[in-house]
Amino acid sequence: MAVIYLDNQATTPLAPEAFDAMVPWLRDNFGNPHSPHVMGRKAAAAIEAAREQVAALLPKDGRVIFTGSATESINLALGAVRKMSGQGRNQIAVADTEHAAVRDTALFYGLQGFETRLLPVDEHGLVVMEELEACLGAKTALVGAMLVNNEIGTIQPVDHIATMAHRSGALMLCDAVQGFGRIAIPEQADLIALSGHKIYGPKGIGALWVRNGIELPPLIHGGGQEQAVRSGTLSPALCVGLGVAANICAERWEEDMDHIRNLADRALGLFGDWTVNGSVDQRYPGNLNIRRDGLDVARLMSEVRGVAFSA
Template sequence: MSAIYLDNQATTPLAPEVFDAMVPWLRDKFGNPHSAHVPGRQAAAAVEAAREQVAALLPSGGRVIFTGSATEAINLALGAVRNLVGQGREQIAVLDTEHAAVRDTALWYGSQGFETRLLPVHSDGLADLEELEACLGQNTALVGAMLVNNEIGVIQPVERIAEMVHRAGALMLCDAVQGFGRIDMPEQADLIALSGHKIYGPKGIGALWVRNGIDMPPLIHGGGQEQGLRSGTLSPALCAGLGTAAKICAERRDTDMAHITALAEKAHDLLGDWTVNGARDQRYPGNLNIRRDGLDVGRLMSDVREVAFSAGSACASGSGRPSHVLAALGLSSAQIKSSIRLGFGRYNSMEEVEQAAHLINQAAEKQ
């Protein structure tokens, strides 16, 4: 029997409609979208149609750049600071709870002559806006704040943060991977990163939305494809998959949210002895990060193999490092090691959530 899948923050199942949209471009319509002949132009048209589907969920006044992942999109976005060095803007500030794609890349820039600041959050995971205000200055080039935290589901006040950042004359980067297709995108952000496989689309593709007027240096040099910013042949199949996934998210947004909220409420009721990590109200309901003091999560995951859930970010699970997100909330090492993340999605059923909660509670009680 396959496991009950409750790790939708790590990745989501491929929607059947997305698979169907990709097949023709994998099997029959194999033209290079950068070629001038008829098959190439057909492939290019598919890419542009997908670009419009993705753009429909993003603010107006910008352009969509396809990338190989959200991590690549974030690296491309952070590259914008290189054009600001001559203006004396050499500070990058990001929330301490950012995904490693933002946090570690910003720290790398700190080794390249930039000043990198990790901004603190309150114990509920929400940004400390007073600390942000104190940090901002004429040397600030870019500030990064994710829309929905991938580990604890907290929704940051990105619009308010963007207002503060713009008053300082800096750029605002938003990692919207966990929010794209689910909640409104921040209208005031300058750069927005997203991923295909978090919205029931394919792995291997992401996108960066860039506000008009922002000058971006290339990330990948070569043939100049994809607006001269990341050379290499685009995959029409992956683009079509992301576009279709975005379109379905737009169509099903209210239905999906109601369903996922109901699943989360049921799980919260059944796991009432656990403590929620992060804000209780200002959060995306599909992410439930909880802890039970004294619990050995490694043993719990081994004992509950019938359920696929996580102890934190998939990107950090193999590193052996404790969660920097939970540490930023002020949790002790023991509390971090007793925390789990449950991620609910479109294709989960109420029966699955009930069974999973029963199995997790049963195994925890045995400890």
């Protein structure tokens, strides 16, 4: 059965260009990138080239750390609060609608001596700014808000949230997984997490952008690889695949967004009598989340098995 695939916010197919670029690093160039010999140095150079491709889509005053996933990136980023707890800052505030990678990790810190606050959102999925303002203070260590909501596509005003966090001396973490390579990345965020398999790159690779001057405790101990915060041998193939995917996003940005907006307009026309979840205006057009009263979603998914979508 030919499947109509409508689940790109869960994962995207691997771009042919990314696949082709990865193959030599899987088949021929197998040197350990942390080895000092010629094969190792060649692999390390490929990783650094990929790092530059990813960094090209991010703010300039920071560094890119490769990880195994966006979830790992978020766990690494939240470690920044451990450095701040000695300053009396032990509060973490994240939007209640964050992806579980942020929300559940923040709640875990709530069991480790930190205070975790879940910020409410309005009917459009936007953080209630008055609630954020009320919780910020001298004890706030970090505020987290995703750029594009993975469920309903709402775009949060991340730069505004970051400015509010900075006024209280807190850091701002942005889960940019659904926005990276598609919409402009907020310049004011301090920590930015992203993933390869959401932008036609491979699974098993993510990255964390860290603003200069921010210290992170190691998440994985063992060998000091990857800037001494994430031990373990990097995969040149996965890094290269992510780099190529990011480069494709940069090259085709306007063309892709025009195409996505056109598809969104056509899709809304097909579902004119359905209700859009989240913000109608402040949303990523590549997300269409709709509902209809009385619909049995489980039955719908069973009856249209030739369409891949999320509910």
